[in-house]
Amino acid sequence: MKLPFPAHLQSDGPHNPFPGLKALERRLGREIPHRLGSNEGLDMPHEVLTQHFGEAFASHIRSYGDAEAYELRQRISQQLDLAIENTLVDAGADSLLALALRGLVAIGESVVCSAGTYPTFAYFAQGQGCRLIEVPYFKNENGLAPNLTALAEVAHQQKARLVYLANPDNPSGHQHSDADVLALRQSLPEDCWLLLDEAYHDFREDPASSNPIDGVLRVRSFSKAQGLAGLRVGYAIGSVELLSQLMKVRIHYALSSVSLAAAALLLDHPQEVTAHIEAVKHRRRQLTHLLQSKGFNVLPSYTNFVAVVMPNGEAASNLQNRLLEQDILVTRPAHADMNHLLRITALEDALEALSSCKGLENRVAR
């Protein structure tokens, strides 16, 4: 499959003007102790920050991180049985969505997503001057799901350059199988990329495939299962050609040295993350039962949240406000197609706060 890149990125370059010390050290095969070339504040004492955050933190923060995120990518690729060249690291899944748009779509070209899915994609697409086309979700009495057939049809009709799919999806929590995703890829136009946002893949019940798929950019996050939202770490999986294209336009030092080191350390000690994922899935089931026992219609979820379906936006807004009066914050998506949902993160706190709060018995949900 030979998908086109925007005209201004088809020739060699642009090239990162500052590949950095780490890349040079790897190339030379030795460390360079006298680092006089990067204008970093290497002699800043950092007494305050050392006192507060410790020596290890202070030792990282004076230097730029590795623009190629080599050590983190090495660990990711080993754990997922991938070639390192099939991985790219950036400052969270959000940065990767922005990067995909910047590297794959020119101003004025069309992109397609589900109406009311994770809104950051639409926000970035509009900010970049893309023509955004939204496709209604598939709805029936059992749930709500991105409509893959309709996404492909609209992509053909509109000559779209990229289709966005969150799988598992936010806010519906729905998960399409790997086979469904492959079928979607096959049904898209040959010159249309699939941006597959797998921020929640760790919470699937089946093991998610991590294979690079031709014409697909998988995007993943360390904010959910790894609990590093504040450090901004995410990675992408794709073909070597696709990722080298994206590296041309990536903000080369967006990811901090601390974030890179923390994510690598976590990958060296996977037990805590594995246990956390199991705990979240358990709580997701408990939260679903709790809400169902109070009469709510809860969508099946393969994420770290559950979505409650209310009869309409007004009922959802009323319940959201009743909860907020008791200092319980839940999310109601802003999009008109989804504002009848309330999205609740499956934290221990959700079980406690919603068990004891007043007025949660559902009067109007069905």
Ligand SMILES: Cc1ncc(COP(=O)(O)O)c(C=O)c1O
């Ligand atoms: C579908 C989806 N993609 C991406 C993100 C953002 O991930 P990150 O924190 O890695 O930017 C979220 C966060 O809620 C999400 O729900």
